Amino acid sequence: MKRILTKKPLKSVIILLVSYALLVVLFESSLGYFQPESASTLQITTVDADGAVNQRILARLESTGQLYVAANHWPRAWYREALANSSVQVSLESERGSYIAVPVEGAEHDSVNADNPLGLMFRILTGFPPRYFLRLDRAD
Numbered sequence: 542m543k544r545i546l547t548k549k550p551l552k553s554v555i556i557l558l559v560s561y562a563l564l565v566v567l568f569e570s571s572l573g574y575f576q577p578e579s580a581s582t583l584q585i586t587t588v589d590a591d592g593a594v595n596q597r598i599l600a601r602l603e604s605t606g607q608l609y610v611a612a613n614h615w616p617r618a619w620y621r622e623a624l625a626n627s628s629v630q631v632s633l634e635s636e637r638g639s640y641i642a643v644p645v646e647g648a649e650h651d652s653v654n655a656d657n658p659l660g661l662m663f664r665i666l667t668g669f670p671p672r673y674f675l676r677l678d679r680a681d
Contacts, residue, residue, distance in 0.1 A: 565668035569614055585610060586630035587622035595619060604656040612673040623675055631677055639681045645674035
């Protein structure tokens with residue numbers, strides 16, 4: 542009887558963890574599929590290693606007068622593509638332009654993160670991924 546009682550809490554924890562993982566996958570997949578646009582978003586165009594052009598809707602962030610985007614989710618192919626080829630196209634409101642994507646670290650990262658905090662509910666729904674920033678500097 543004692544053996545059965547100790548397995549029940551473990552089974553409940555496993556079910557809870559699997560359910561949470563499925564919730565994160567569902568939330569991330571729906572964002573990737575629907576890519577919601579608003580006045581606070583922009584479209585970034587990157588090129589992968591095979592030369593394929595990829596477009597992604599991202600949250601537009603600002604800090605100290607600079608334009609930034611963040612990798613706030615586990616799916617982040619666009620971020621790896623921008624690191625590999627920093628020349629990106631950005632559509633912002635009705636304008637399109639060439640930009641250089643610059644990885645942000647150290648004090649600049651901390652400042653951008655403080656100026657653009659994420660809510661706890663968002664962090665829970667995305668599974669607490671690490672957050673990385675790119676500064677978008679005009680190239681033209």
